[in-house]
Amino acid sequence: xxAQRLEVGDxxxxxxxxxxxxxxxxxxxxxxLVGLALTLHPLPPLVxxxxxxxxxxxxxxxxxxxxxxxxAPLWIAALTVGISNMLFSAANADETSTTLLxxxxxxxxxxxxxxxxxxxxxxVAIACVGGVFALTTDSTRLAxxxxxxAGLPARFAYGALAAYQAIPRFSEDLATLRQxxxxxxxxxxxxxxxxxxxxxxxxxxxxxxxxxxxxxxFGSGPRTHYRPMxxxxxxxxxxxxxxxxxxxxxxxxx
Amino acid sequence: MDTGLVLQDPTSQLVMERVEDDVAFGLxxxxxxxxxxxxxxxxxxxxxxxxxxxxxxxxxxxxxxxxRLALGGALAPRPGLLVLDEPTASLDIAGATDLMASxxxxxxxxxxxxxxxxHQVDRAWPMADxxxxxxxxxxxxDVGAPDDVLARSAARMRDAGIWLPGExxxxxxxxxxxxxxxxxxxxxxxxxxxxxFGYERGEPVVRDIDLVAAAGERIxxxxxxxxxxxxxxxxxxxxxxxxxxxxxxxxxxxxxxxAATLARRAGYVFQEPERQFLATTAGEExxxxxxxxxxxxxxxxxxxxxxxxxxxxxxxxxxxxxGEQRRLSLACILIRRxxxLVLDEPTxxxxxxxYEGLLGILRDHLDDGACLIAATHDQRFVGDxxxxxxxxxxxxxxxDETAA
Numbered sequence: 001x002x003a004q005r006l007e008v009g010d011x012x013x014x015x016x017x018x019x020x021x022x023x024x025x026x027x028x029x030x031x032x033l034v035g036l037a038l039t040l041h042p043l044p045p046l047v048x049x050x051x052x053x054x055x056x057x058x059x060x061x062x063x064x065x066x067x068x069x070x071x072a073p074l075w076i077a078a079l080t081v082g083i084s085n086m087l088f089s090a091a092n093a094d095e096t097s098t099t100l101l102x103x104x105x106x107x108x109x110x111x112x113x114x115x116x117x118x119x120x121x122x123x124v125a126i127a128c129v130g131g132v133f134a135l136t137t138d139s140t141r142l143a144x145x146x147x148x149x150a151g152l153p154a155r156f157a158y159g160a161l162a163a164y165q166a167i168p169r170f171s172e173d174l175a176t177l178r179q180x181x182x183x184x185x186x187x188x189x190x191x192x193x194x195x196x197x198x199x200x201x202x203x204x205x206x207x208x209x210x211x212x213x214x215x216x217x218f219g220s221g222p223r224t225h226y227r228p229m230x231x232x233x234x235x236x237x238x239x240x241x242x243x244x245x246x247x248x249x250x251x252x253x254x
Numbered sequence: 255m256d257t258g259l260v261l262q263d264p265t266s267q268l269v270m271e272r273v274e275d276d277v278a279f280g281l282x283x284x285x286x287x288x289x290x291x292x293x294x295x296x297x298x299x300x301x302x303x304x305x306x307x308x309x310x311x312x313x314x315x316x317x318x319x320x321x322r323l324a325l326g327g328a329l330a331p332r333p334g335l336l337v338l339d340e341p342t343a344s345l346d347i348a349g350a351t352d353l354m355a356s357x358x359x360x361x362x363x364x365x366x367x368x369x370x371x372x373h374q375v376d377r378a379w380p381m382a383d384x385x386x387x388x389x390x391x392x393x394x395x396d397v398g399a400p401d402d403v404l405a406r407s408a409a410r411m412r413d414a415g416i417w418l419p420g421e422x423x424x425x426x427x428x429x430x431x432x433x434x435x436x437x438x439x440x441x442x443x444x445x446x447x448x449x450x451f452g453y454e455r456g457e458p459v460v461r462d463i464d465l466v467a468a469a470g471e472r473i474x475x476x477x478x479x480x481x482x483x484x485x486x487x488x489x490x491x492x493x494x495x496x497x498x499x500x501x502x503x504x505x506x507x508x509x510x511x512x513a514a515t516l517a518r519r520a521g522y523v524f525q526e527p528e529r530q531f532l533a534t535t536a537g538e539e540x541x542x543x544x545x546x547x548x549x550x551x552x553x554x555x556x557x558x559x560x561x562x563x564x565x566x567x568x569x570x571x572x573x574x575x576x577g578e579q580r581r582l583s584l585a586c587i588l589i590r591r592x593x594x595l596v597l598d599e600p601t602x603x604x605x606x607x608x609y610e611g612l613l614g615i616l617r618d619h620l621d622d623g624a625c626l627i628a629a630t631h632d633q634r635f636v637g638d639x640x641x642x643x644x645x646x647x648x649x650x651x652x653x654d655e656t657a658a
Contacts, residue, residue, distance in 0.1 A: 007271075140270060158269065162270075165270075165313070177530070180524065180530035182513045183516065183522045184513075184532070187513055197532060200528075204572075208261065208266035208267075209266050212259065212269070213269055216279055220283060222285065223283050223284075225282060225288065226274075226282050
């Protein structure tokens with residue numbers, strides 16, 4: 001069920017990476033992505049992807065199977081992006097480029113292949129970093145950290161968290177609406193009307209949720225914290241290690 | 255003064271992922287110190303019977319537990335006033351009993367004023383010090399001590415569609431001995447053989463169920479929340495396909511029937527009308543997917559359901575009252591005169607007028623020989639309508655007996 005897919009297990013939550021500040025993890029992900037944009041060399045994305053997976057397995061308590069199940073679809077998507085870039089690259093039309101492969105009207109130049117591979121590898125790296133972040137970051141802790149460490153308004157962070165809790169409900173709403181169409185003799189599949197129905201239900205649900213949050217004095221001013229999120233030495237350690245890994249990756253890719 | 259609020263639907267009141275975080279949410283907003291919160295959260299959970307469940311994920315609790323969690327969250331800041339809006343409407347009997355026991359304990363303490371808004375008064379009436387009865391437009395009918403209110407205004411309350419304690423419905427369906435009572439009839443309307451069903455990757459919700467429902471039968475499906483009643487209902491009318499076993503609806507597997515054929519053999523009315531509306535106006539809603547012959551019946555049916563087209567045709571289904579929405583969702587199904595009619599919690603949130611109206615509609619429809627299967631927690635509805643009671647527990651049929 002969708003509910004389970006949105007949950008981070010207790011083992012991952014209590015692992016060293018799970019207890020690392022989500023703000024630090026988010027910052028690392030952003031810095032790594034910026035670093036990747038600086039180079040087209042295949043090594044840096046490979047190094048970062050490997051580092052992310054190793055950290056997830058060793059420090060994040062993610063079981064190898066869980067890691068594979070989460071990342072496999074993302075990798076497939078990443079490879080698809082790379083292949084389509086390879087096929088539709090402008091370099092293929094350039095008569096002066098070296099031909100790597102020609103099948104009938106299809107021609108792939110070495111430049112296009114190199115570009116496609118570079119893009120696929122970067123997409124794989126992004127998928128690994130994002131996947132490991134998601135597998136080791138509890139949504140409650142993320143909201144806590146964004147408010148307490150990054151200074152985000154509580155209204156935004158906890159509002160988003162409450163909406164996130166409601167995602168499984170939307171998939172149930174959709175299933176019900178589709179069944180409602182079938183029992184009224186309307187054909188199955190997609191229909192624009194389903195979106196209208198979903199939107200109405202989402203707004204209604206949001207209304208009730210907001211009422212219930214207001215009734216519990218949400219948004220009435222500054223609030224205290226039941227789960228304090230102080231900075232810890234380990235957060236600094238993780239940050240330094242991440243920057244070092246990025247530096248190594250970029251040096252290898254020169 | 256601090257106030258607390260508990261609404262009808264438990265899932266739209268839970269903000270945080272884990273139980274203790276949800277209870278602490280209202281305390282954080284009221285700027286309690288951390289040490290005070292750490293001391294208060296477990297006791298608030300104890301007070302509503304959820305002691306020791308603090309680290310659970312609230313989505314994994316049963317409906318009754320979720321509603322008690324909502325109560326715990328509202329009570330944690332020790333409010334001077336607690337307002338509950340039909341808190342037991344979506345709960346099964348055990349869940350409702352537990353919640354009312356929590357409220358009774360709260361009443362003993364006498365530290366909080368409790369305002370309970372409720373249609374089903376049998377449980378609430380004995381706990382009340384003051385009754386305030388309102389009519390449909392929100393005007394006061396009477397206010398005072400329960401006995402005084404009953405003595406002074408019983409008739410006016412009845413006329414306004416309010417249930418009085420211990421009172422039954424005036425509309426009755428055919429009972430034993432009536433020629434229209436079809437209990438014991440044998441021509442099967444829907445037959446399930448060894449059906450099993452589980453949602454994606456989950457445990458089966460319906461396990462190896464055999465059930466034969468005859469034409470003209472009136473069956474109540476009862477059992478706790480999560481026992482598989484709604485899922486079984488959807489399997490019987492082909493909205494879900496069984497993982498194993500087979501269903502036969504008039505000789506065909508309903509989940510393989512084309513939608514247009516299915517809609518004429520079976521009807522299903524979902525618990526929440528809002529989740530089944532598909533059009534922008536009530537007129538459009540009831541006419542969706544009809545043949546010309548069926549369309550010709552719309553006017554008469556809508557009038558009979560007290561939704562005359564001249565007044566309701568252009569109105570948005572979402573802006574009708576709860577009772578009107580329920581009747582509209584019934585109209586959308588009954589217009590095709592399905593031979594098998596499955597209702598999910600048909601009396602949910604209905605006042606007395608809505609309830610009696612529903613029974614009247616069902617009586618007219620069932621006299622044509624249709625088979626009714628209703629998943630319900632409402633004992634009154636079971637007593638008034640069902641001639642056969644199928645009790646479900648944990649995906650199985652625990653008992654199947656003729657109503658007394």
